[in-house]
Amino acid sequence: MGTIKFFADSTCDLPPEWIEKYDIGIVPLYVTFGDATYRDGVDLQVPELYDQVAATGRLPKTAAPSPADFIAAFSPYVAEGRSIIYISLSSELSSTYQNALIAAEEFPVGQVHVFDSLNLSSGIGLQVMKAVRAAEDGKSAADILALLEAVRSQVETEFVIDSLDYLYKGGRCSGMQNLVGSLLRIRPVIKVIDGKMTPAYKVRGSREKAMDQLLQNALARIPEMDNDLIFITHSLADEDAVQLKAALAVATQAREIAISNAGCVISSHCGAKTIGILFTKSIPQ
Structure with missing residues (x-):
């Protein structure tokens, strides 16, 4: 077990086997059809999404995880003394990043780092994998965050x-x-x-x-x-x-x-x- 725990959200679109192999925490966004709300990739899969759109003729609404969702996801690893780096969906597209920042304030200063990918889908996943491999090379959280700053615009x-x-x-x-x-x-x-x-x-x-x-x-x-x-x-x-x-x-x-x-x-x-x-x-x- 490494000293850094990486998190992304469900929009990172990393292959499930990679998420498991590299022990990446995933915080799901929400998809809502009418009164029914689903966690992206947990309660609802893409074929089911398209079936519902075809049946209703309407797109679902999507929503960011709440600060409470992030607190619940981060807390067990903070309790273990691990540093957390969460790489989020672009702040220009969702309130996901802002909600994670709110959650980070509930933990000791410097233990939860929230990084804005300014991207979506596997544009986030690329940044997550850069961070994961840097950690495997023994880089510190500070080094990894500096790397992410350099990679993001590329x-x-x-x-x-x-x-x-x-x-x-x-x-x-x-x-x-x-x-x-x-x-x-x-x-x-x-x-x-x-x-x-x-x-x-x-x-x-x-x-x-x-x-x-x-x-x-x-x-x-x-x-x-x-x-x-x-x-x-x-x-x-x-x-x-x-x-x-x-x-x-x-x-x-x-x-x-x-x-x-x-x-x-x-x-x-x-x-x-x-x-x-x-x-x-x-x-x-």
Whole structure:
């Protein structure tokens, strides 16, 4: 057992086997359909989410963990005398970070560190894994937090959204935009910039064309990649993820290329068949 316990929330989209292997604590966000509230990844899985959306025609609401949730998660490890580093969903997207800060105030000063990833999905997961591996190398909490500060701005997060339906249901585009987009087969591409989901561009035409554009954008950044870890994260797009992984394995020198599944909170905002490539650039010396 290490002296540092790492936490993330359910939006980090790390593979479950990694969460278990590296003893990463996960604090789930909430997904609410009507009067029923579920913990992301605990009480509700992505296929069930899509079934409920199809049945109701409405997207669920999502909510951050409360300060009490964080206190309950952190307390057993604080009692063991361990330092905690929690790497959160972007503060620009959720109150999750702020609620964790409130919780941290309930513990001795310096024992619970709350770090804002300014990212989402496996853009958080990349930062978690950097921290985990630094701890394995014997780095202190202070060293790891300094590393995270350096890595955060180097994370590249880009997703192709397969349909405008979920953006429309979520109020992020109009009915006319949804109709025209569907007729023209327009697929928006989202990047994370300064902690916010930002429309980067749109691809018109087949899904294969959109996938190829996503791949080419990543390949163009090969000289900048740190060659440590690349994530392909998706929501029910398994075959596409496998194809992207194969292409990246041929073209890059990455030590590891991992496929991960987007959880319920991420999927509820983007919809089925969303897929992204996420990596970190080398830290400037």
